[in-house]
Amino acid sequence: MTVAFQGVAGAYSEAAAAQLYPDATPAPYDTFDAVFAAVESGTVEAGVVPIENSLFGSVHANYDYLRTHHVHVEVGQFLRIRHCLMAPSGASMDAIEAVHSHPQALGQCQGYLSDTLPQAQSVAAYDTAGAARDVAESGTATHAAIASRQAAAEYGLQVLAEGIEDHDRNYTRFLGIRAGTAKDHVHPQANRTSVVFALRENVPGALFKSLAVFALRELDLCKMESRPQFGTPGQYLFYVDVAGSYADLPLRRALDHLSEITTEQKLLGAYYEAPVPPA
Template identity: 45%
Template sequence: MHGYSNRTNGRITSQMGIENNTHGEHHSYLYNQHLVQERMSMENSGDGQQQQQQDLAERAYLVQVNGYDSLATPKDLNLPRPLSISDFAPAPMHGSTLRVAYQGVPGAYSEAAACKAYPECEPVPCEQFEAAFQAVELWLADRAVLPVENSLGGSIHRNYDLLLRHRLHIVGEVQLPVHHCLLAMPGVSKADLRRVISHPQALAQCEHTLTRLGLSVAREAVDDTAGAAQFIAENNLRDTAAIASNRAAEIYGMNILANGIQDDAGNVTRFVMLAREPIIPRVDRPFKTSIVFAKEEATGSLFKVLSAFAFRDINLTKIESRPQRKKPLRIVDDNNSGKSQYFEYLFYIDFEASMADKRAQNALAELQEFTSFLRVLGSYPMDVTPLVGSPPL
């Protein structure tokens, strides 16, 4: 598929390390946060002076996590490369490659979503969702792609928590039809199978189909769909199948025992695109805005919140509440300050309006009267691409 990276032997971990599957070594690096701030200061003052850039490059250094300093580049390290001054540049424009971080390994649905949103991008695999956020925050990537909702499995709550804990902005969305396949090693038949492994959502989305196929076998959850296929291929497991994409079968040399095994043919996952800076909202095309808030404890307060949208004819496409946890939730607010705070309920709302629209501005102004916490996660173009007839992944 056009736009995919062929790099499959390294991915970013949540500690910003690189996992090298070939040699079993881990090269983890951190770099000074103040370098990012200096670069941003240079950008704000104009084009910057070439001498300043050279000085900054000379002072940039890497510190290996296991305790000793090193400026050497491991020969087998190819994702990502050690940082240079170019890594602190703004998001690439025409003629440059946009780097998009995603959770998983090549063949993951998140990779497909990244390439649908940015066809010419370089996908950057990350070990966890947290690592994808950090990749953008630390300028290792320009964007991150995050699944937030599935038409069968519902919201992916842990990813909404990450949106609160980090200061990235939603700048776009992609709706991706999901076509699951049952994959196994060459020569393996359904009768040989003793277990099926995949992401929990994929297992749930194929439960009835697996039963109809006569696969009354153990089902085990792993971190991602393509990772399940990779695990089977690397270990030559002949009693195990994976639920993953058609592309994962191609990458890892596996056979497709059954195609389109999702219980619902209309299975769609919604992804959001994240960036360090918000985009400028517009009113000349369909926009969506995502917010999160905690309401004041008063009779009828939720009705008043929803009325702020209803009275202005603003359509809500999503509303969901999350109950309070036993421990405080760490958040980043609109003042860019991090803190831990208790909430009885958090409410997530998506509505069809741009923040450039006076109706949306007035609705949120009214909302502030009834909320103890309010944050705009992003105002971004809606994905209006028709889903009918989308090719299998």
Template identity: 40%
Template sequence: MEDLSSVRAEIDSIDKGIVELFEQRMECADKVGAYKAAHNLPILDRGRERQHLSDIAQSVPDDLRTYTEVLFQLLMEASRERQGAKQPNEEGASDLAAIDAAVASTPELFPRDAYVACQGVEGAYSQFAAERIFKHPNISYFESFEAVFRAVETGFSRYGVLPIENSTAGSVNKVYDLMMEHNFHVVRTTRVKIDHNLLGKPGAKAEDIREVYSHEQAINQCAEFLERRGIKTHVCENTAMAAKLVAQSDRTDIGALSSRACAQLYGLSVLMRDVQDRDDNYTRFACISKDLEIYPGANRTSLMIVVNHEPGALYRVLSKFYVLDINIIKLESRPIPGRDFEFMFYFDIDCPVAAPEFRTLMASIGDACEEYRYLGSYTEAV
């Protein structure tokens, strides 16, 4: 048996040779990219790559075939990324120009005062999120999430604040579905600690409550508590609206799952505190605008991506993030209405907007998917 140190020395020597060959390969990739740019050819030649990968896979023993395919897929992805950075596709070049313009024109400080659209009524968690994002928001309340999108699209409100995911109940699917239908940009996000309380009419007792009103997410987050007590549930558009409904009722056997602030606001009693199933219950909210605004320090980006309906399509997108060492902090899929078995993928990535790998990604992401939308770059308010 060979000595371990001698084997490692041999590996180091081989790796040095691989690095030298990799440099030569990338120089050739640059020449290919220059030729394609001069002749207005697309960077991705899927037929050529497929045939080349097949030939390489056939040239190695069966037990190495899978590893070889993965290695060369990454090599080819790295080549495309390098070419794409130097030759952005039309959509990528347009997005980069818009991003540069937004960075140059957006003020250094995030606004302290603003007209903001929120879903629900006074006391909603969206209100708390708006007050965390802005120092002095002037809030207009709307009955639905779609109305918030419309208020921003039409210019009625400069900003809108919408819940997008909860740490225990998951994504707010209705909001993600509406993202496909409206034009907007994300300018900031924040997280709000959610503490659900059982509210009732003054004089009511917790053991008397037979029915509860609240938002679907709040009901899901308190499922164990409700099941244990055998309480019937009714879904409302908002937790604050549920509290308002109970306050306006003459019944003492109904309650609301809502915040303690809503108890004070609507003259209700807190019958039981913190009835959510988990204490680490946070909801993430997005602040949206019509125009693209990118404030200093933006280190997160949101994208909507549709991939081709074929094997390996999503892998080609994911490999871009891997090659560029960009961390994906959220990946959500939603079915596209009217298109059977096709999905829109929502990506939140962790990468400073000023980083070179971000520019490389935006220059070439369109080559790996059927279509995409850049939703904005931002920071998360704490």
């Protein structure tokens, strides 16, 4: 089995893939879109993508790709993210002029960077491990990267500081995805169901009515995320996570009720998600 992830060796997504699919072979891809396309086409059996971080919020592009690609969520997992500051051998903290990493990682460490390296410029990269690789290849002792300890070992970088994230409860939620329709692939132990919908009318009370279909059946909403509808300014898509399985009759009835007031509705997955690990 082959599992796609975005980034290069040493990426946090690779670590998440190893947890979700321990017997699989990881396959790196340059972009999230490429991961979704590989899963959808059957080039790989599964993919692993981040969807949100506890410090820096959602990975918005992946919400969009869940809707636009013919895939479904089959599993969820929280991964503890421990960031390291790393640089080529011989580097010193007071000489660092630039810190490279993915914007999510830079955001998760912005307090540390502001307090400890106020002189350093933050440079966005497409991947944490890719930033580490690029810094290693450059050999420039004034440039550092934020990535995992695994990435530092992978690319021969010196760890200058560890645990630099702004809070010790820094977790990223990852989703395992496969090709196919969610309704045809309901996990037998599903404890979470995700759906996206667009409201039929943008009128007062429309959003309240959409949420009421769950409240009337005493269904617990875990999360709600809104995204602009492409090409229709002022109109939004709503992504909702509900505790429970699509196999449960009250949840199916809620979604049937919801379809009466929506112009678009897609079940993204009915899957098992492990609880957040203890501190």
